[in-house]
Amino acid sequence: MRILPTIAILAGLFVAACGSPDSGSEMGAGNGQTLTIYSSRHYDSDYALYEAFEEETGVTVEVIEADGDLLVERISAAGDRNPADVIITADAGRLWRAEQAGLFAPVSSEILEARVPESMRHPDGLWFAVSTRARIIVYAEERVDAGALTGYASLADPAFRGRVCARSSGNVYNISLLAALIDRWGADAAQQWAQGVAANFAREPLGGDSDQIRAVAAGECDVAIVNHYYFARLAGEEPAVTEGLAIYWPNAEPGVHVNISGMGVSRNAPNPELARQFLEFAVSDRAQRFFAELTNEYPAVASVTYENAVLDELGDFQADPLAATVLGENQAEAQRLFDRAGWQ
């Protein structure tokens, strides 16, 4: 990624103006316009997306990155000083928090409505998925009989006592997983599951998803729950870590829990039309390939094909068709159930 012409630290935020010096000369559509994006994602796919948008429109993209849980605060705090045009975040739970904070404006777009499946966008157009991620189970091939895994439910089986690694229940990926399981099994069964998994921990919850994979590789535990792209990244970049590990797709009905990364237009957007145009560009074939080829996510637009040998290697799976809005609605209850279950 080229970060041109400036990198500035502003109020503790990382601000990158991704200017492409010769962009826009043909289309001339930029007219010196700047699109301000607030994002909690720090992925190569997104930098490619910004740069491609600049190239195609001549617009300058300014990106302000803030970590997931700080994003909402920072956008609210920015007020009129540096208002967002576009808001990007990973996880339906975080989109929901931004929605609850009143940060989004409704967008009506035939392109977005046609390309993003209904279950992956807000019914009033407040946000739209751009990529999807599956929450899967990683296991040590030598120590786990693949037949012992029959879905997420297996992780609560006493057969796995002392053998499960997980990250903390405060993490939004786990909250959204439990939010999906509440819808699937009901609150009581979901809590029992969380309790059963917590009883099977090899150690207290610690670290991020990659750390869980490394812990299985190191023999600290035998199974772990992680987002698929962490495994794909390690398999591609550090194959020594994933050697001896396998992934299990919890396909049991209604399927593998799938979460989204999404975008919306800010309620205070100085350039709402341009912001909508950016969202439409993000679901174009070209942009969708960035998510699969540079970040190992799955495109939100089902018809998009991509080249990624590591992702192909993970194989096919059946995705839970649950609407992303439900993941948001069940956030608070999921957090409560985790607390009651003693999953730290």
Ligand SMILES: [Fe+2]
């Ligand atoms: Fe992540």
